[in-house]
Amino acid sequence: MTRTIDRLAVSPSVVLVLLCSFFLFLSGCATQQVTGPKRVGQDVYVDIDAPDVMVEPYVPIDDGMPLTKAELAAFNSTGELDTNLSQDEKQLVELFFKSYVHNYRGTVERFLKRSEVYMPFVEQVFRERKLPVELSCLAYVESGFNPNAVSRAGATGMWQFMPFTGKKYGLSQDRWMDERRDPYKATHAAADYLTKLYEYFDNDWHLAIAAYNAGEGKIGRALAGTDSKTFFEICRKNEMLDNKAQLKEETQQYLPRFLAFTKILRNLETLGFTRPDPQKAPQLATVTIPAGVDLRRFARDIKLDWEQFKGLNPAYLRSISPPGSKSEARIPEARVMVATEWLAQKDIAVYAGWRDYRVKRGDSMGKIAQRTGASTALLRQANGRTSNSLRVGEDILVPGSTRAARSTMKILDLEDAPAIARAKDGKPLGGYSGTHAIEPGDTLYALALAWDSSVDDICLLNDLEPSARLRVGQKLYIPSGKNIGALAAKPVERTPEARPAVSLASSVRGGKGTYVAVQKGDTLSSLARAHGVSVEDICNANGITPKTSLAVGRELHILPGAARTQAVSVKSAAETAKPVQTAQAKPKVQAHASAAGAAKVAVVQSGDTLYSLARAHGTSVAAIAKRNGIDPSAKLKLGQVIQLP
Template sequence: MTPVLPFSAALFGFFRRFGSRSTGLAGVMALCVLFGLAGCGPKNITSSGEPFVVQGSGSGASIPSSGQKTGTVYLPADDGRPLSAAEKEAFLSVGELDRNLSQEDLGDVLLHFKYLVHEDRYTVEKNIERAQLYMPFIHETLRAKGLPRELAYIAFIESGYNPHATSRSGAAGMWQFISTTGKYYGMRQDWWMDERRDPYQSTRAAADYLDKLYKLFNDWNLAITAYNAGEGKIQRATAAAGTSDFFELRRRNTRIYSERDRLTDENKQYLPKFLAVCKIMRNLDKLGFSRMDLSRAPQLAEVRAKPGTDLKLFSSSLGLSWETFAAHNPAYQRYVSHPTRSTTIYVPRAEATRAQALLIKLPAVQPGTAYAGWKEYKVKRGDTMVAISRKTGVPVADLRRINQISEPLRAGATLKIPGTNRTGVDTRVALASAEKRSPSPKVPVAARPQNVAAPRPARTEAAASPLSHEVCKGDTMYSLARRYGVTQEAILAANGMKTPDLRLGQNLRIPAAGKAVAVAERPSVPAGRPAAVTSRGASRPETARASSDRVVQYTVQSGDTLWAIARKFNVSPVELLALNNMSRESSLRPGDTVKVAVN
């Protein structure tokens, strides 16, 4: 069948061919033919009152689009298959982020929708299976920041909810942060671990980044596109094109003088694909996909591991296979934790107390002693640190730090070599195998990893007052803002800084979100608050603190919770409860004072 042309396009073609010289019967006949063809097309269904054709008929299907070439890696071709009644209903459904779209705007969305529903159902099912492990935490994180719930589906496009995903450009993790952006949002990356692969830390960072992008553009279409293309590029492109509307920006793309500032094919299709995924994910039952079983989200707790912890020995002592441990902790790239700083480990919540006790008791690794996560290397005649580094893959600086040895090396000496974690563990397989080995009843979801009570390992960072901070290794403006509960902009303004660049040893003034005043002696506890108790019902003694800790008194602000205060000061919530003789049910009122042990 001849394709149906929009009336404006048909009229344009007519006048272009016949011009003002053509009049009379020839012109009338041409117009009649055009109107006749328009009446032969398939029936339209409507979205927001606008006609839109969703019934394909081979290559002649009338699908308004951006004009971008189809059948590419970025924009699939129309498969020619008509949508069923259920598929039409799902496609025309409207959520938080796909409102008020014209039929032209929806053209590319339809092509992505049809491809995923008809041709690539396997990918959708696979992503659903992984998504159910993290979706409760993602939704909770977005809700806490007041962001649209459907932003959770950005991770569908970025990685298919795979924490081990890595792009050709080096972006990593479930939310695909590049190295610089990851560091800006406090995710450390080194030979030992890559915190961009931590699904919980990266989710919080993604929420913060999306919130920043929306405040920058005041438009979700542009903010989502900027997540893919970069905020700088979208700022330059909208300025050059003279529009703040994404779909109008696509139409004006070729008018942008600088090719560097134009949207690529990938940039142009990122939002349409995302909107198609939103329509699918909100209609899984209707489209015949598996429903997400959110009760499968692992119930995890955070514990702290001291520097140089043998992770493989720890996991086996806890009764976890390495595959299960690695599935819960994809950020670790070695069988051993970082040798100079404490790190966070996620363990099953039911094992949290035992896990923290194990981490404290694990023996220090001695030269010449091989543990589960370590290997031995016998120094041969002529060996150098550089040569051993090439053989083992361990950086020279780390070899020297771990073994506390310098050159020349003595033949026959034994060096400790940290084993390399088998990255790329499929979380679904690891957790499924764990369920088969130790079945347990399903518990209502509370997917946020929680801290557990334990003496806090001494931190390597320099001591800092709540109102001033000396910059130390690993600090970023973002991590300091999160630590003290203020915005990055507030810290910049308080210090007269124009950029968030920091230098070691720099002293920063920290504007107070709520007053935190050092106290010389323990203040009295507000009356009426019960003492914290252990699971056995006995009163819990106050958690022991390192000698370098000091107690500060924090004045509760409106909206504060114990958990929020704990995050401001980077301490364990349970330790905070114990220090104040409070229980989880205790409530806070603005003006109350809370003791916090900082080091």
């Protein structure tokens, strides 16, 4: 059987498989990408995410349409890399040429548009290295000039370096940066690699280009195994090799695809394509970024949005620069002065001294925070999280020491909420005066009032979030110390029957007003009526507007004043007021009097009885019944106001 395709001696089955993978070029060796151009400067875009993967495999069969006069002239043009092709070889290249020009013009146009950001730099590097400038077409074939392209095999970046080869040519890769994605450093690495391949194969660019795809070892063994001299001769003799040594279809089509693209790039206007505008390449400068810098903060302060910064610096894998080393970033030349001033500041290395930690079974954000001296809020911020959820095996950023955590919190103006050092069992090594077991009715806000502390201090000491739900029986550490608040030295205790009482007037803490925890049904109007103030007073004291929605559990500050201390009738207060715990040393239920000296009252809550109220307030059932004109055996209703003797 004659094994030819227009006299090229390759079996039909091999040719079919060879051509089936033809449009891997459109995917950068099957690169996986998403959508949309990213703006990196005024009128400058890096289309880092455009989808290039073909949904169906494509066989570039001759469409039967002859080349037009202009197309034929373009195809017959030659450069440094496509001279001396035999007629057989030219016909195979023509198959790819026609497919690009006739069937996939939109994809070619997109690749050309994307390349205008990088092509001037690539051509400059190749000229300086005395390499054929047309080698720049390899970036079209490899990735469509996409610095974020990733193949199924793990090849990454505009030049599609595999991990080992990338490191061999100076492209570092870790959990913080992947310099294979840096289009500028990777271009220098590609020039180094191509120079080495050219020398290795005795100045044969066809073999060097094929080896860029398959590796020099693979091509070298194929040459020896087939006793060939050229790339196309290897393809004709490929079946002489055993299955493992044979060139893959991807490699067999690689050089023809590349040569077809060089002919197109050489004749863009003739073929009706738009030539990349070199003026669209951004004028960039390189700045040195210290270890542990918050890159989002840096970008914001030099007037770049995050997408712009990422488009210019795709090598950064996180929004924090590597904590253990300096790195380089590229920014528009117009931003150099402000960037230099920003980088000269002290305390910009927010996350210096932090490290990666791999989540293990049994870990939680709280436990990790305890061990590292951080807070869960700080860990979430450093890792770009909105929740505390973790996955076993994932890597998160944590302080390398308590000192690093404290340094970060200081830089972030969190020095009033220092990290808490803890023993292995999670117990704070200082900064607490005792413990308290949560009972029904307790809230963080009520406890903060009772302990003359703040919700933030309690949360920091106990590694909680302000929105955390407390469990009955849960043990909390009571804050103490200079920075956390002076508290009673012994743990808070209360009787099981104790319930928060309603304050009908200002419960002033340190002369600074009342702190009220918002409960279900509260509105600004109802709170204003209950405390004898106006809605405007509450808004001004808390930095909110009358339209602000109140979240259950939120603490509002009610400032004192003449208009705010008017007596409130028992009836109106009972209809609108909500339970508030007073700033005593213990969150024990207290009876409160109105500003006018009216009777002390309590609002009945779930589980309350006359007996439990009597015990809680040091009186008797008979006395409470008599005071309220009810039977001692009467059942109390939820929300009922009981006057206390």
